[in-house]
Amino acid sequence: MNKYWALFITFFKIGSFTFGGGYAMIPLIEKEIVEKNNWMDHDEIIDIFAVSQSIPGAIAINTSTLVGYKIGGRIGALCATLGVILPSFCIIVIIATFFLKISESKEVEAVFLGINGAVILLIFFAARRMIISSVKSNLTIILFIMTVLIVTFTSISPIYLIILGGLIGALNYLVKKRKGAK
Amino acid sequence: MIYLELFISFFKIGLFSYGGGYAMIPLISSEIVKHQWLAEAEFIKIIGIAQMTPGPIAVNAATFVGYSTAGLLGALVSTLGVAMPSVLIIMLISKLFFEHNQHPLVKSIFKYIRPIIAGLVFASAIMIARTTIIVKANSLDEMPYFQVETILIMLVILVIYLKKKLHPIILITIAGLLGYMTMLI
Incomplete structure (x- = not known):
């Protein structure tokens, strides 16, 4: 299958089921890009996610565009972005035209009682995989716990935490380099 | 225009x-x-x-x-x-x-950003859980209550996932169907 087409279809699927x-x-x-297609590894996905949050715009669009770019260059980026946008666009146009009352229907409410449960679990599993691969040293444990507490209990923007992590990383590199030079 | x-x-x-x-x-x-x-x-x-x-x-x-x-x-x-x-x-x-993402400086930067991203993802799961599982009361006399259906369906999905690592799309679909079934009970 053509790479661009594969990207489009994959992100169309992802866009259709991102609640x-x-x-x-x-x-x-993670399932589609890392495990099924082997386009990237887990750490690369986390890094892309870090970049996605550090630039303006919707995180979902940023992530899709970056993954698409990494796999298929500029055309790949466009295919992935269009893929993730298209299901939303079509569903919203259909709802806006025919089912404006859908949000108030008992059936939809009931379906979401279930979907919410699955989504929470799936995000916890994703967080668990990320913790296993990235939280290893004392300093990373502190950064992880600090982030969870700050995001849960304050309204400080995550962007500052990401910048802080980047600064610590840069400092660490410089200190190590200086030690190595001595 | x-x-x-x-x-x-x-x-x-x-x-x-x-x-x-x-x-x-x-x-x-x-x-x-x-x-x-x-x-x-x-x-x-x-x-x-x-x-x-x-x-x-x-x-x-x-x-x-x-x-x-x-x-x-x-x-x-x-x-x-x-x-x-x-x-x-x-x-x-x-x-x-x-x-440049293979440069040691960039690698070191991302090494310390990753635990923060893990924290953000973990916190977002907590936030979604908090807003969907704990239902706020409509008036002051009412106590907030737990969305028992969601908790039960979560447990069912957890058991399924531990037995067989199904595709997230399939898990979401099963959960949606289970949610729909709560209406029939």
Whole structure:
């Protein structure tokens, strides 16, 4: 199968089943991009996610565009982005035209009682995989716990935490380099 | 022209929002008020549907606001507008990022960003759990209660997942069906 077409279809699938924004996309991306197609490894996905959050725009679009770019260059980026946007676009146009009352229907409410449960679990599983691969030293444990507490209990933007992590990483590199030079 | 206005507004929203779809809601709201495109009640309803339907919330909200304001073409220009800044910025930075991500400095930077991303993902799971499992009371006399159905379905999905690592799409579909079945009981 053509790479661009594969990207489009994969992201179309991801867009169709992402309930609840950017974070809910991670388990699907890991399954499709890492495990099924072997296009990237787990750490690369986390790095892309870090970049996605550090630039403006919707995280889901940023992530799709970056993954598409990595796999298929500029055309790949466009295919992935169009793929992730198209299901949303079609579903919303259909709802806006025919079913404006859908959000108030008992059936939809009941279906979401279930979907919410699955989405929470899937995001926890994704977080668990990320913790296993990235939280190893004392400093990374502190960064992880600090992030969870700050995001849960304050309204400080995550972007500052990402910048802090980057600064610590840069500092660590410089210190090691200086030690190595001595 | 309405289409150009919608495009520019959503381009601005895409360009100046950090932190994803939820962070966009206040920006979208202020653009709508400024241009008097929609009534507030209608906007709140749109945001509710944008969160329920699959796909990025930003895209859902842009499509919906565009459609309600100016029909299909309005939906198209709004959606393109909200996505375009991301695509342009990434086209500019990706080459740089993917060329240098093996440099030891960049590697060290990401080594310490990764636990923070893990924390953000973990915290978002907590946040979604908090808002969907604990239902706030409608009045002061009522106590907040737990969404027992969601908790039970979560446990069923957990058992299925531990037995067999099914595709997330299949797990979400099973959970949705189980949710639908709660209505029949």
